Amino acid sequence: QVQLQQWGAGLVKPSETLSLTCTVYGGSFSGxxxxxxxxxxxKGLEWIGEVNHRGGTNYNPSLKSRVSLSVDTSGNQxxxxxxxxxxxxxxxxxxxxxxSASGRYPNPYFDSWSQGSLVTVSS
Amino acid sequence: xSALTQPASVSGSPGQxxxxxxxxxxSDVGSYNxxxxxxxxxxxxxxxxxxxxxKRPSGVSDRFSGSKSGxxxxxxxxxxxxEDEADYxxxxxxxxxxxxxxxxxxxxxx
Numbered sequence: 275q276v277q278l279q280q281w282g283a284g285l286v287k288p289s290e291t292l293s294l295t296c297t298v299y300g301g302s303f304s305g306x307x308x309x310x311x312x313x314x315x316x317k318g319l320e321w322i323g324e325v326n327h328r329g330g331t332n333y334n335p336s337l338k339s340r341v342s343l344s345v346d347t348s349g350n351q352x353x354x355x356x357x358x359x360x361x362x363x364x365x366x367x368x369x370x371x372x373x374s375a376s377g378r379y380p381n382p383y384f385d386s387w388s389q390g391s392l393v394t395v396s397s
Numbered sequence: 398x399s400a401l402t403q404p405a406s407v408s409g410s411p412g413q414x415x416x417x418x419x420x421x422x423x424s425d426v427g428s429y430n431x432x433x434x435x436x437x438x439x440x441x442x443x444x445x446x447x448x449x450x451x452k453r454p455s456g457v458s459d460r461f462s463g464s465k466s467g468x469x470x471x472x473x474x475x476x477x478x479x480e481d482e483a484d485y486x487x488x489x490x491x492x493x494x495x496x497x498x499x500x501x502x503x504x505x506x507x
Contacts, residue, residue: 318486318498318501319435319437319443320498332494332495333495334495335398335493335495368442375448380490380496382448383445383488384433384435384445384488385445385454387443389441390442
């Protein structure tokens with residue numbers, strides 16, 4: 275059973291950088307693709323991007339210029355950095371495992387999720 | 398990329414069936430069978446309930462079923478129960494090799 279536990283600052287000032295880290299327990303870290311997804315208050319889910327165990331990335335075009343995803347395979351961790359944040363980046367952020375029924379790319383399903391953490395952008 | 402369109406809310410009585418639509422375009426839902434559905438109780442982690450349009454992950458109730466026609470996918474919940482009250486999101490792979498979620502549907506059991 276895969277479990278994902280994330281942590282990071284819950285309050286970030288405008289124009290600064292949001293940073294979150296997610297640790298994966300159980301399952302195969304190196305055999306999977308890992309995603310970040312967010313949900314602004316009162317709104318729907320938004321896919322931020324994915325990173326594989328080799329560090330290969332794929333981003334939502336609307337965030338691509340500000341987002342960076344990375345992995346630390348020795349610690350089974352994935353990280354998110356979002357620069358130049360504004361109030362619009364206030365959201366609950368989730369990390370999630372990407373799943374492929376065929377065993378090949380793409381990994382279009384999110385079968386295990388973290389509990390999520392609220393990040394508020396405010397001065 | 399634009400979010401897939403879902404009705405804001407759907408309601409039903411216990412035991413009834415309800416259907417939630419998810420409308421995209423020929424760049425996502427219409428071109429790929431990589432459609433999935435998620436059940437989200439506020440404050441908890443979303444739960445993966447449908448993939449490949451119609452398949453259920455192990456352990457998911459067979460009261461949940463999926464289908465697709467053209468650019469629109471659908472989730473049907475049969476035998477509606479109080480525990481089904483939650484938000485539901487569809488998701489699709491896109492021709493830009495990204496993933497897009499639906500706008501979300503609040504299901505109420507009245």
